[in-house]
Amino acid sequence: MSSKDLLERLFDVEREAEDLVEAARTEARAKTEAAKASVRALVDESRAKAQAAAKDEESAAKAAIDDAYEKSLESFKAALEASRLDSESFAAACRDAIAELFPR
Secondary structure, three states: OOOOOOHHHHHHHHHHHHHHHHHHHHHHHHHHHHHHHHHHHHHHHHHHHHHHHHHHHHHHHHHHHHHHHHHHHHHHHHHHHHOOOOOOHHHHHHHHHHHHOOOO
16 A cells, blocks of 8 residues: 555544544533433422422411411400400599599
């Protein structure tokens, strides 16, 4: 084989190697992009689930707080109603106290 033929054969092998390398790079880029897309989808799905769970927990906590507030308010109102002053007794007590402070 002549040196010219040998060089041409070597160039052909080099071109084939370049083509193989470029094909491998293209395939690697495609696989990398597919893996990134898959991971993004998993992250988005996990985030959506976590947000939904947090929203549910927030709603449950708010409902519990609202319920506790209503019960506390009703209890306070009942205690307030139960502690109404007898106005006649209060007035008599005030008269007595004033009479002690300012005797005639």
